[in-house]
Amino acid sequence: MSDVITQGSTQMLDALREAKRPAYVCTIASSETAAIEGLSIAGASAEMRRYTPPADMECLFYGRARSIPGIAATPDGIPSPVIITMAALGLTKLPVFVVDAGCEVPPQTPYFRVGDRPADSILSGRSVANAAELYERGWHLGEQLAKVTDYLLLAESVPAGTTTALAVMLALGLDAHGKVSSTMIGGANELKRQTVESAFKAADIQPGSLASDPIKAIELVGDPMQPVVAGMALAASREVPVMLAGGTQMAAVAAVIAALRAADPNVADTAGADRLCIGTTRWILDDTTADLVDLARQVGDMPVYAADLDFGKARYPGMHPYQAGLVKEGVGAGGSAIAALSYGGVSKAALMERIEGVYAETVLPMLAGDVT
Amino acid sequence: MSDVITQGSTQMLDALREAKRPAYVCTIASSETAAIEGLSIAGASAEMRRYTPPADMECLFYGRARSIPGIAATPDGIPSPVIITMAALGLTKLPVFVVDAGCEVPPQTPYFRVGDRPADSILSGRSVANAAELYERGWHLGEQLAKVTDYLLLAESVPAGTTTALAVMLALGLDAHGKVSSTMIGGANELKRQTVESAFKAADIQPGSLASDPIKAIELVGDPMQPVVAGMALAASREVPVMLAGGTQMAAVAAVIAALRAADPNVADTAGADRLCIGTTRWILDDTTADLVDLARQVGDMPVYAADLDFGKARYPGMHPYQAGLVKEGVGAGGSAIAALSYGGVSKAALMERIEGVYAETVLPMLAGDVT
Numbered sequence: 001m002s003d004v005i006t007q008g009s010t011q012m013l014d015a016l017r018e019a020k021r022p023a024y025v026c027t028i029a030s031s032e033t034a035a036i037e038g039l040s041i042a043g044a045s046a047e048m049r050r051y052t053p054p055a056d057m058e059c060l061f062y063g064r065a066r067s068i069p070g071i072a073a074t075p076d077g078i079p080s081p082v083i084i085t086m087a088a089l090g091l092t093k094l095p096v097f098v099v100d101a102g103c104e105v106p107p108q109t110p111y112f113r114v115g116d117r118p119a120d121s122i123l124s125g126r127s128v129a130n131a132a133e134l135y136e137r138g139w140h141l142g143e144q145l146a147k148v149t150d151y152l153l154l155a156e157s158v159p160a161g162t163t164t165a166l167a168v169m170l171a172l173g174l175d176a177h178g179k180v181s182s183t184m185i186g187g188a189n190e191l192k193r194q195t196v197e198s199a200f201k202a203a204d205i206q207p208g209s210l211a212s213d214p215i216k217a218i219e220l221v222g223d224p225m226q227p228v229v230a231g232m233a234l235a236a237s238r239e240v241p242v243m244l245a246g247g248t249q250m251a252a253v254a255a256v257i258a259a260l261r262a263a264d265p266n267v268a269d270t271a272g273a274d275r276l277c278i279g280t281t282r283w284i285l286d287d288t289t290a291d292l293v294d295l296a297r298q299v300g301d302m303p304v305y306a307a308d309l310d311f312g313k314a315r316y317p318g319m320h321p322y323q324a325g326l327v328k329e330g331v332g333a334g335g336s337a338i339a340a341l342s343y344g345g346v347s348k349a350a351l352m353e354r355i356e357g358v359y360a361e362t363v364l365p366m367l368a369g370d371v372t
Numbered sequence: 373m374s375d376v377i378t379q380g381s382t383q384m385l386d387a388l389r390e391a392k393r394p395a396y397v398c399t400i401a402s403s404e405t406a407a408i409e410g411l412s413i414a415g416a417s418a419e420m421r422r423y424t425p426p427a428d429m430e431c432l433f434y435g436r437a438r439s440i441p442g443i444a445a446t447p448d449g450i451p452s453p454v455i456i457t458m459a460a461l462g463l464t465k466l467p468v469f470v471v472d473a474g475c476e477v478p479p480q481t482p483y484f485r486v487g488d489r490p491a492d493s494i495l496s497g498r499s500v501a502n503a504a505e506l507y508e509r510g511w512h513l514g515e516q517l518a519k520v521t522d523y524l525l526l527a528e529s530v531p532a533g534t535t536t537a538l539a540v541m542l543a544l545g546l547d548a549h550g551k552v553s554s555t556m557i558g559g560a561n562e563l564k565r566q567t568v569e570s571a572f573k574a575a576d577i578q579p580g581s582l583a584s585d586p587i588k589a590i591e592l593v594g595d596p597m598q599p600v601v602a603g604m605a606l607a608a609s610r611e612v613p614v615m616l617a618g619g620t621q622m623a624a625v626a627a628v629i630a631a632l633r634a635a636d637p638n639v640a641d642t643a644g645a646d647r648l649c650i651g652t653t654r655w656i657l658d659d660t661t662a663d664l665v666d667l668a669r670q671v672g673d674m675p676v677y678a679a680d681l682d683f684g685k686a687r688y689p690g691m692h693p694y695q696a697g698l699v700k701e702g703v704g705a706g707g708s709a710i711a712a713l714s715y716g717g718v719s720k721a722a723l724m725e726r727i728e729g730v731y732a733e734t735v736l737p738m739l740a741g742d743v744t
Contacts, residue, residue, distance in 0.1 A: 095519035096516055109509070110509050110513035112482050112485070113482075114482050144467045147393075148467050148520035
């Protein structure tokens, strides 16, 4: 399928095309890490970033946020990638489930509550005290979800999540420096490096020192989304194919899964390893300051699929910054778009038209000052 | 099917037998009403009743409770009907989803959080301040669940729920006095009558005065389970058959649904009315101090099915009190048993044997003092 770029085996993409009842599950969380100045623009300000995960989920249910006016956006007003997810899920009618792994502000939607607190800053050296519990809850949830779907798309919305992704991948021994993406152009790689270095000092760990204890790595320098999605993916992939729908944040989850498997081969049957893939956007693959494909290679050659979206000629200039490398991914935008293009049988043109429609419905009123 | 007693059309029972992927969804809540002495024995004491809903859910996931030792039981040690649900769901492998409509103590399982507070006592005259919000959240959850299942069993675990059921049915104008069941023999009907009378005084309402405003009735004298299950049932029954799995508490939900339909015919398409039934145990039908069948008749001739369970000759004497009319129903015990006997193709003897097995695994160690 030319509208989806593939790296590695296409088996998981074929499975999605042939799925009968896939489901979309988005895990959200917040952490004090997002308050570090300069690290995240997933929200108009540090204060507003607290509302980005719930606002994204509210958009999926109600067509606009409730916790904030309109829709989440960067300080420059570039809309959350949720506009892509809204369009893709609207076209495919996929069931939507929200998982709260630990949000400062809970979403005003139905949601699975698996965590009861946001993460501390990774600068504390102990960011997710309840990581083991989150992993167990995620596992049990994944078992149940696998019974009601035949293909699971696991998405995320976690401000500053690429920094915690970098930290966890380094703790697990991956060669990850300079390979994680960001909402920002350039990726703030140097600030991320410094932040992770400080976090490692506070946690008293070295790169690779937690290679055999991934849950501990999350407990010290991760975020709450990671253990929940790892648990869900491992349990569910025993039964059904699972797409980790996201950019380099999902590479970190894949790294956790690979480390858990290495530590305990019984954690999943052999077949499960072939039932995992990463689904993202082409902007992540185009990111010259990151390398998702290499990260996926490092965690056992996980296939990577990317929706070949092109916002360069979008009708609304406010969408063009995506093409320049801003925002790029989140809320499972890429995975949802892939589902629309494969399972949904939607053409790239029809998907673009719907994304523009969602932009017109959600962002234009904000720009016109018509949103309260 | 001789193992299921039927009242009214058998169409919904046939649909369950032919279902491909039914799902079990249990909504739990707590209210200060359960603290009124003599009203509920769903828990060994008023203090322990706070833990009954989460403990029931933990049993479904882990085979025993985590919030309390072992399993919930009456003051006399008669186990929660969850032993029936555990057996039936274990045999059918139905997916299990927990919905927290407002629990004092959240369950240590994955769960949908739709409410954030337990109900006040109905004696306050305003027991569920967030009833309208709970109804809306339930509706949105039901929409999503209907996409992943082809038959929905909606269960409940709400201590003192028959009292709030009585109050809501009376507020809606049903002839309900002396017709609701109870965990207790005799049903504490007189205490319930007095309690509801006091609640109506505090709320300044009369029997029937809220016939056209069922959400208001719940807000004043109901419990949080009612609006959530009513919303889920209405939304889901547009697409798939829905069994209200419970005794007279579910008659109250059915009454709320009927009143919502009468107030706004657009709330569900016509077909939806034929996609609802009540599933319970034979002990509810045998209850001479109650009349579920008449209540179901009053809310539009909703079909009632009852699992023909017989604990009179159970291997363990601790199960015999069920046959004498104690406990009787809860946690969707009847509906789950019906699912096992129809969809699951399980014989009554095999179901009984598994219930005895669950009793041996969960209750015997408690009686032996082996549970901490």
